[in-house]
Amino acid sequence: MANIVIATNTKAMGKLDGSVKRKVYDFLEKLQTDDTAPSLHIEPIKGAADARVRTGRVDLNYRAILFRLDPEGGDTTYVYMGTWKHDEANDLAEQSTLRVNKINGTVEGIIGEINSGEDRKKVSAIPNATAEVRATVDRDKPPYLVGAGFTMSDLVDRLGLDPVLAERAMAAADDYAINEIAADIDGWQGDALLDLACGTAIDDIREKYSFTDGAVDESLDEDSQILAALEHPASRMQFTYIDDTEELRRVIEGGDFAAWRTFLHPEQRTYVEKDFNGAFRLSGGAGTGKTVVAIHRARRLWKSNPQARIILTTFNKTLAKGLEADLKVLDPDVIIAKRPGDPGIYVAGIDKLASDIANRASDLTAATTAVFGAPVDVTPKRTTPDRVWREIAQPGGSGLDQRLSTPAFLENEYVSVVLANKVTTLEQYVRVARAGRGVRLSRAQRIAVWKLVEAFRRHSRTDSSLSFPEILAVAAEHLTLGQQAGKPFVADHVLVDEAQDLHATHWALLHALVPEGSNDLFIAEDSHQRIYGQPVVLGRMGIKIVGRSRRLTLNYRTTAQNLNFAVGVLSGADYHDLEEGEESTLGYRSARLGPNPDRHQCNSLADELDYVAETVRKWLAEGAEPETIAVLTRGQNDRTQFVRALGERGIDARALDDNPATTGHVQVLTMHRSKGMEFSRVVLAGVDEAHVPSQAAMRTVPEEEKAEAELCERSLLYVAASRARDELVVTWSGKPSTLLGNG
Known part of the structure; x- marks a missing residue:
């Protein structure tokens, strides 16, 4: 039984229709079971650049290009590179090679050109990038990588980049030009170019991609060297072993060889x-x-x-x-x-x-006593804390400052201080440290807050309800x-x-x-x-x-242009991580290119509704599937308004709430709901000074916590903008949000 390895970044499979893909699956399944079967027509190529290359019959019109590896003392392995029409496959195979990069120990599969007079190209194709043209824009400045102190020797002799690719990168005028080159390069070479554009040191890049000295074990035969190199982390970005027929079917029928399920940087x-x-x-x-x-x-x-x-x-x-x-x-x-x-x-x-x-749990008496000071039934329904806090903290009725009598402040205090420290009495609460809370509380204010905490707990018991933080x-x-x-x-x-x-x-x-x-x-x-x-x-x-x-730091979802917009939203703000260290966006970059985000100021809300509908209609006309298009709003009322407006303009749109997304409809959802999702095309609607940040929400925040609340609003816009894979449109009427900056 032969082993099968698939070149996961080949573009060849994506060009095949479904019927041919099914035949490819049948071919590879038979190859895995018995590579000697006569029906496979596994044939060497006379005069080939690599004696390992083979072609196999997928059907009368299509042939697969393979490399056969016969290591000493090991099983036969076939590396599948893709499927082409019969004559084209034979021409390509004649010039194709499979080899180990001696600098870094990765495997390189090189597919030939049909025109033998042209240079061969790797599976991770080297494009005719525009960087050479851009490099001539300012002849007084050195190319970007030269100015950063990199040399051709760094790229070729230390990283193992293809010399043609390295030459183009060294000629690029700026980091944007390098990004253009990298966007068309699959595998580790494209990612390494992005690292270079960010100024990452050669030694750091080698460490990131697990490049080591003595990359090749010269004591092994060549086929064994290739098999060993296929296990290299960088090789596994481009090649994957197929363990069984079910995995083979998923990969072939999926058609996306760079899918995350087979790809890891x-x-x-x-x-x-x-x-x-x-x-x-x-x-x-x-x-x-x-x-x-x-x-x-x-x-x-x-x-x-x-x-x-x-x-x-x-x-x-x-x-x-x-x-x-x-x-x-x-x-x-x-x-x-x-x-x-x-x-x-x-x-x-x-x-x-x-x-x-x-x-x-069979008995929670001890646990509830420790948390609440007395046994509590934890089986009742769950409650929404905001509603309860709003009912018990009537303005002026609690003796607490109005700025602190808000559901948001009280819930955060209850969770972060009371529940976190298992506070059950007033005596404990007036002494407990309130680390991380922006608002200082006097003894009188703590007493007023504790009265509300006790009222909250009484209300919950009377209503037979517990909040999720309490259950936690x-x-x-x-x-x-x-x-x-x-x-x-x-x-x-x-x-x-x-x-x-x-x-x-x-x-x-x-x-x-x-x-x-x-x-x-x-x-x-x-x-x-x-x-x-x-x-x-x-x-x-x-x-x-x-x-x-x-x-x-490497973004796989969105384009460099969309990422630049999203990161720009965070500009000038100070963020800290879970260790209290400074959180930076330094080095964030994308491997993909696309159009610049469309920032569109509208004359009125009606004008904005028209523009969003026009944009969505254009995307649909271009062939975008409706469910891959999303309109994101700051609040639920705005979401409802845009669903209705799109419907009135002939676009089938649905509000996305807790329910899962459905096919056939444009999705309209809040920025909060978009968390963890992604769409091909996104409209951020209503990004004006009244909605983003939400002035209604900010009015209820104590002055001492406004800076933190504004960070959350920045983060929300960043999350929303980074949902877009390909195209991003930002609209507003009136004055634009201050978070948009001047870009």
Whole structure:
């Protein structure tokens, strides 16, 4: 039985229609089962540049290009490069080669040109970029990389870049020109160019892509060298082993060989496969693949030990459903645990996780007593805290300053101070430290707040309801008390995505789920995307990650132009991560190019509604699927208005709330709801000074917390802008939002 490796970045398969793709699957399945079958017509090419090259019959009109590897003492392996029409395949195969890059130890598959007089090109094709033209714009300035101190020797002799590609990069006038070249290069070479454009040192790039000295084991035969090189992290960006027929079918029928389920950047793969002696934090901007790493890592931990109890959780149930769906796409055989503590991977929003733990407990008397000061029934319905706080904190009725008598302030105080510290009496509350809270409270103000806390708790008991933060606090305490009594932990490994939006009781639960040790807690987060609640410092929650934190910077989702706009929203603001360190956007870059975002000022709201409808109609006429188009608004009332306006203008649009997205309709949703999603084309509507930041929301924020609230508003616009893969349009009427800057 032959092994099959597929070149995952070849463009050839994407050009084939569905019927041919099915034949490719049949061909490769037969090849994997019996490569000697006469019907396959596996044939060498006379006079080929590489004696390993073969072609095989897919049907009478199409042939596959393959490389056959016969290592000493090993099984035959075929590397599938793509499928072309019969004559074209033979011409290409004659000039094609498979080799190991002697500088860095990666595999390079080189597909020939039909015109033998032209230079050959790699699967990661070297384009006729426009950089050479741009380099002549200002002859008084040196090319960008030259000015940055890089040389051809750095690129070719130390990184192993193709000399033709390196020459073009060294001639590029600026980092934008380098980006244009890199956007058309698949695999590690394109990514390395982006690193160079950011000024990343050669040694740092070599480390990132796992390039080492002595990259090739010269004691091996050539075929064995290639097989060994196929295991290199950078090679695995471009080549993937196919383990079984089901995986083969998914890859072939999917048609997208660069799909995330088969693709990991070498840096991402490091964080998937490495064992950490304690909690580890992976940060990175929107679209850098943090979620992809978390999903792959969960699967890796499960594959290593199918009996392991793994929890994969995130901020809410909508995001959790996406995690589970992607996990099943990655590996349909993965075991999804029904309950936390069962073998397999339990996937749920963190609030549901807390409820499941509480519901499984036989006795919560001790836990509720520790949290509330008395036993409480935790089985009643869940409540929305805002509504309760609004009812009990009537202006002037509590004796508390009006600026503090708001649901937002009181809920944050209750969660971050009262529940986080298990405060049950006034005496405890007046003495407790309020680290991280922007507003100082006098003793009289603390007494007034505590009266409202007691009223909140009485109301909840009378109404037979508990809030999710309360359930989280009880579940965390239940687990902690159990461990003190010698009971086992619930999980062996915990992975959490979108961690920047979790509050104190979330972290208390996460800390109590798993014992400290190897691969205990994996945290994926981006502090620039925090759009809820108060910032948390993990050290105060007993979670130590000092020295075990890394950052991803390469964006795979959106274009460089859209990313530049989104990052510009953050410009001038100070963000801090979960370790209280400064969070920077330095080095964020994208591997894709596209049009500049369309910033359009409208004369009136009616004019804006017309322009948005016109834009959406144009995209639909260009062939965009309706469900890949999204209109994002700051609030729900605006969302409703745009749904109605689009409908009146003949566009089938639907509001997207808790329900999953449906096909056939343009999606209209709030910026908050767009978290964790992506669309091909996005309109950010109503980005004016009244809506972004939301002046209505800002009026209720105490002066001491306004700076933090404005950061959340910046983050919200950043999240919304970074949902767009290809095109971004920003509209407003009246004065534009101050967050848009002057760009």
